[in-house]
Amino acid sequence: MKLYIYDHCPFCVKARMGLALKKLPFELEILMEGDAETPTRMVGKKIAPILQKDDGSYMPESMDIVHYADQLKAPRLLDGSTDEAIEAWVKSVWRITIRLAVPRFVEGDFPELATTEAREAFRAREIRAFGDLDALIEQSPEWIADINHQLQALEALLAAHKGLNLADFSLFPVLRSLTIVEGVKFGPLAQAYAEHFSAKTGVALLDPA
Structure with a gap:
């Protein structure tokens, strides 16, 4: 495949x-x-x-x-269950996460942006979607403070989170996106969670940009 x-x-x-x-x-x-x-x-x-x-x-x-x-081979990883509290947390931070991450993605060292033409195409697409990227950067301090507060609340949710379920497919991508944002501070459980899924999946965490 x-x-x-x-x-x-x-x-x-x-x-x-x-x-x-x-x-x-x-x-x-x-x-x-x-x-x-x-x-x-x-x-x-x-x-x-x-x-x-x-x-x-x-x-x-x-x-x-x-x-x-x-479903390609047994055993199944997922039984359709999820962690509603973590799903709600992801939903609550998604809008800020994507506005923090997008202008940093545009400047990031990603293989899909390896040419000037590709990077400019991406920049133009994200400006159409999110507006002035410089303005998003200027708003970052307020949003980072908000995300850091939300990450403190995530610690208790992770302490109660047991076993792989659908919520993990929402949470890890969001946390990975946040690792590109300088100043975002994960609690110990969130940091361990992100590192665990990075190691298990081969999806590297990102450097702040």
């Missing part, structure tokens, strides 16, 4: 988690930003991640890929 991704993309992290935690062999393929032709040829639109199955067919949508991987 081959998984087409953007390295920075939190939705792609979900798909990588699913394949890696099942210990399935797969090849990672980086889609370049600005390349709309490749994903459109595969699934009809510019999107990532995309899984090319062993039969040559293509599957988009991160959690569809996770569930597909989970």
Whole structure:
């Protein structure tokens, strides 16, 4: 199998988690930003991640890929259960997380941004989605203070979190995205959690940018 991704993309992290935690062999393929032709040829639109199955067919949508991987061999990792408190936490921080991460993703050292053309295409796409990226950077101190407060609250949720469930496919991608933001401070349980899933999945945490 081959998984087409953007390295920075939190939705792609979900798909990588699913394949890696099942210990399935797969090849990672980086889609370049600005390349709309490749994903459109595969699934009809510019999107990532995309899984090319062993039969040559293509599957988009991160959690569809996770569930597909989970049914390929026993035992199943997921039984449909989730941790509602952690899902609610992720939902509460998502808007700020993405606004902190996006302008730093644009400047980050990612393979999908290896050319000037790719980086500028990505910058233009994110400006269309989020507006002035410099303005987002200027608002960062307030948002970082908010995220750090929320991360303190996450510690109690992680202390009560038992076993792998669907919430982990929401939480780890968000925490990984936050590792690119200088000044964000994980508590000890959040740090251990992020490092654990990074090691288990081969999805490296990010350096502050």
